[in-house]
Amino acid sequence: MAEPTTSSRRPGPGAGSPAVTTPALERTRRRFLRRQRARRWLAWRVVLATVVGLAGVVGACWLLFFSQFLSVAGVEVRGTSHLSPEEVVAVAGIPTGEPLARIDLDRVESRVGSLAAVRSVAVSRAWPDEILVEVEERVAIAVVELGGRLRGMDADGVVFRDFAQPPRALPRITTDTVTRREALTEGARVIAALPGSISRSVDHVEVRTVDQISLVLGDGRRVEWGSAEQSGIKARVLPALLQREARTYDVSVPGQPTTK
Incomplete structure (x- = not known):
């Protein structure tokens, strides 16, 4: 019987062949x-x-x-003199306990700004729990009698407060019953332009129309001022003119002042 022969061929790289791994291939993997x-x-x-x-x-x-962690716990008011902080807080209408971020600052400013004595107002958040209201109040430069009441008027012609007695430091404005609001505003502009040396000598200011404004001095002399136009020039011309003996001084045309 013939002996079985054994093949000397090695298995090829088929499915059963073990994978060949090199160090470089392993590092890449x-x-x-x-x-x-x-x-x-x-x-x-x-x-x-x-x-x-x-x-x-x-x-x-x-x-x-x-949340309630950053809610309004209080309101701080600054800049008030004639108004009380309590008045401002009441008008501001800021609810305690409301989240600070949800407060409508513009609406608060509008409400506080509606007060006659307030010239301007700025409202801001003072973290973590307060609203800050900063007020600039109007400053009276004259007193006018309206409806039997002595009212303070500022440089913009806004009437904003009452006086029980006329303050000595403020000139009075006298008007006719037919004097219009524009004329009062013009009178306020004239007074605001007066230097202290002249303002202190004024007893009262007569306002009839926007271009018929007169200063009556404490000694009875009269200054015809005209309108508020060129008030700065008129204020510079008047002191020299007052050195002349006269009862009436007219600076309504400051380039050609006259006396009577």
Whole structure:
């Protein structure tokens, strides 16, 4: 019987062949795996940062607009002299306990600005729990009698307060019953333009129309001023003119002053 022969051929690189791994191939494989893990971690970091950011925004909105942690605990008023802080707070109408961020500052300014004695107002949030109301009050430069009441008038011609007695430091404005509001405003502009040396010598100011305004001095002499136009020039001309002996001084045309 013939002996079986054994093939001397080696198995080729088929499915059953073991993989050949070299050090260079192993390093490449490891670098590839590290890059994959880094990409996955970067993607998760972006997702995590987005979630944390959204949570922070939602939390901040809740804290500012809905929680009681930053709600109004009080109102601070600055700049008042004739008005009391209590008057300003009452008109401002700011609800205690309302979240500070939800207070409509423009509406508060509008309400406080409606007070006749307020020339300007600025309202701001004083974190964490107060509203700050800063008021600039009107300053009286003259007194006018209206309806039997002595009223203070500012440089804009706004009547804003009462006086029980006429202050000695303020000139009086006298008017006719038909004097219009524009004429009173013009009279206020004239008084505001007077230097202290002249203003102190004025007993009262007669206002009839916007261009018929006269100063009556304490000694009875009269200055025909005209309108408020060129008041600065008129105020510079008048002191020299008053050196002349006269009862009436006319500076309504400051380039050609006259006396009588």
